[in-house]
Amino acid sequence: MPRMVSFIEAGRAATVDEDSRPLADDEVRIRTLYSGISAGTELTAYRGTNPYINKKWDEDRRLFVDGATSFEYPVNGWGYEEVGEVVELGSAATGIEVGDVVWGTWGHRSETVQKAVEAAKRVLKIGVDARIGIFSQIGAIALNVVLDADIHVGETVAVFGLGVPGQLVAQLARLNGARVIAVDGVASRRELAKQLGADEVIDASAGNVAERIRDLTGGRGADVCLEVSGNHRALHEAIRSVAYNSRVCVAGFMQGEGAGLRLGEEFHHNRVQLVCAQISGVHPGLQHRWDEYRLQRTFIDLAESGRVNVTDLITHEFGLEAGGEAFALVDTATTDVMQVILKAER
Structure with a gap:
């Protein structure tokens, strides 16, 4: 049975079961290889300080309002730094093969189902360190800062x-x-x-x-x-x-x-x-040419070519089953803790 990391309550995470689902014709199943823990946004949800847990985001008015919340515990499968291997194809899935390594955002879970057309746009080059893939979103966030800085x-x-x-x-x-x-x-x-x-x-x-x-x-x-x-x-x-x-x-x-x-x-x-500089948008003068996918793709290209070093930032690795221990470490991070990653057991 698939597994995922759940924030059971503020300050406590555990790895729990998750239902698997069959593929649609145009989908692929991806077995997670690694996922990275964000010490920013993710930690706010783990700690209970994230405004979505304490207020409600009014999408139409783009305001946080009191009296309700957008999320409640348990918060399941949070995370946005993932890479995995394609293990199953839907009958109509094209442009991608079993064994391809795909980067993306699907949370701390042992598997995910994605549209084949989207997964095909996110295949890592053969031979590169698969861990590069966990940096697609945090790399996009960093690149967005530089674009905003002009x-x-x-x-x-x-x-x-x-x-x-x-x-x-x-x-x-x-x-x-x-x-x-x-x-x-x-x-x-x-x-x-x-x-x-x-x-x-x-x-x-x-x-x-x-x-x-x-x-x-x-x-x-x-x-x-x-x-x-x-x-x-x-x-x-x-x-x-x-x-x-x-x-x-x-x-x-x-x-x-x-x-x-x-x-x-x-x-x-x-x-x-x-x-x-926030990843939900880009600089107004660039929004006709840049979007979130282009930010991600550009950063992954830079990392694959070695122009940006990402693997030297990884300091700790845990198995997915030790997700609670990993988050506790990040929450009380000592000076030697940088990028903590979870490795899904095969």
């Missing part, structure tokens, strides 16, 4: 937060022609960013980050700051660090009220532009 060759970009998405953002910003300053309080993450191409690293825990960035830019400040930590204080420091009349792109999934964010200071006096 980086130009020769500009200085400061990246705040060097978890998995921050490491990807830093690499993509450098590919886009930027000089990258990477900021984090964890020494091992700064060292990894340096190994992956960051030009400068700054220890956030030492303080005076904005002052150091201005020293590195002749007093001007960064041309653009990319906030990927989800921390309000980091956002405030990013605002302090950016040049006059410049942009801060915010990709971190902020939770709760904005403690430490003082908008009457540099934000107000330096005319700082705040841009939300």
Whole structure:
């Protein structure tokens, strides 16, 4: 019987049974090889801080409203970093073969059924590390930040937060022609960013980050700051660090009220532009050419070619049956925890 990870209640996950279903003619069955745990959005659902669990999202008015919720526990099969092998074809499935390795989004489950036409667009190149496939969505999120940032060759970009998405953002910003300053309080993450191409690293825990960035830019400040930590204080420091009349792109999934964010200071006096970089859309000037699939496909192409390094971000691997243990680790993450993956048992 197929298995999946379920958030039973806030702070507790377990691996449970899931019903299998027959294929339609135009579908394929995919056996999961790996799935990756997001330490951002997924963790908010695991912890119970996600606004969808505490309020209701009104799709028509695009507002969160009190008095109801969009999701309730148990939350089953959450996740968006998956890769698997095609093991069965529907009678009318074309363009794909048994044995093809497919990347996509189907949650922490041992198998999924997908439309053949969609799976065929997401086949990994033969011979590459299958684990690359788990980065399609988080890579798209990172690429979307860089598109929102509108980086130009020769500009200085400061990246705040060097978890998995921050490491990807830093690499993509450098590919886009930027000089990258990477900021984090964890020494091992700064060292990894340096190994992956960051030009400068700054220890956030030492303080005076904005002052150091201005020293590195002749007093001007960064041309653009990319906030990927989800921390309000980091956002405030990013605002302090950016040049006059410049942009801060915010990709971190902020939770709760904005403690430490003082908008009457540099934000107000330096005319700082705040841009939300969120995967539900792309920059308005690009939406006629870019969509979520193109973001995903582009990132996977970069990873397959080795222009972006993703496998060095993987630090821990658990079996799918140990999903509860894996989420507990991410929830209480020590400094050596980066990308945690689940490997489905055969």
